[in-house]
Amino acid sequence: MTTLTKLQPAPVIDETTRLLTEHYVFPDIAEQLAALLHRRLAEGAYDVDDAEEFARLVTEDLQSANGDRHLRLKHHVDPVPPKQGAANLAAIRRDFDNSLGGAPRVELLNGGVAVLELAPMLFPLEWAAEPLGAALTLASRAQALIIDLRANRGGDPDAVAFVCSYLLDERTHLNSMYWRAGDRTEQSWSLPHVPGARFGGTKPLYVLSSAHTFSAAEELAYDLQQLGRAVVVGERTRGGAHPCEGWTVHPHLEATVPVGRAINPVSGTNWEGTGVQPDVPCAAADSLTQAHTLALAQLAG
Structure with missing residues (x-):
């Protein structure tokens, strides 16, 4: 079990909401979600010891507004590299080689x-x-x-x-x-x-x-x-249908935030949600x- 020892949920929520408001492809929804996460934090909804459970709870709230499955707080068993986008690269390379x-x-x-x-x-x-x-x-x-x-x-x-x-x-x-x-x-x-x-x-x-x-x-x-x-x-x-980028917000947690959206030239829309x-x-x-x-x-x- 990975714990939030020496790091309280508040700094993770602060950084995650900052990334949301600065980068999420839907700015209005980003503002709504930032307010939701801070309210949930104040209510004690994130007062858990397990980082994986914490990530699950935050992800549920992040996806509650529009069901965006790329919008997540992702838990990693191994420590996450601090460089942006680096969290999954080693695992992806192993999958590639195998x-x-x-x-x-x-x-x-x-x-x-x-x-x-x-x-x-x-x-x-x-x-x-x-x-x-x-x-x-x-x-x-x-x-x-x-x-x-x-x-x-x-x-x-x-x-x-x-x-x-x-x-x-x-x-x-x-x-x-x-x-x-x-x-x-x-x-x-x-x-x-x-x-x-x-x-x-x-x-x-x-x-x-x-x-x-x-x-x-x-x-x-x-x-x-x-x-x-x-x-x-x-x-x-x-x-x-939303390409995303990942940021390390805790040694075992990565915030993935969609920064774009697809627009098909034939349909004029995409497959998001459907x-x-x-x-x-x-x-x-x-x-x-x-x-x-x-x-x-x-x-x-």
């Missing part, structure tokens, strides 16, 4: 249908370009492709654009991101050139989703669905079989 760079499975099913699993996340593109490019090039020879995102918890939007680039024929506007800092909007486009071979923009493409699919993995599914490029098969995803709605709803455990059946039928037709 998952073939985020492409742990490429398999050819019968009928010329390939399955490419992207998990446990879409890693930073400076790490992942080589393994993702290799896996996508290998899968490019298939007659149909199933991308499995059921166990993908999110990651790098640049990796989303990189993957999409192998699945389209022309440079395409995929998504836009509004950033509170600078009050600016940036567009994300597929790449004009990719290393290796493209699967292309015409062969059958399916994406598998689950209730655990989150964040950047949702963007990948949503972008391809909105473009009419892929059929999403499986469960409604978790619903997190998740990506599958085109073919079914249990995640059955989605691979379902997508394979659909792909075979499409190829036969």
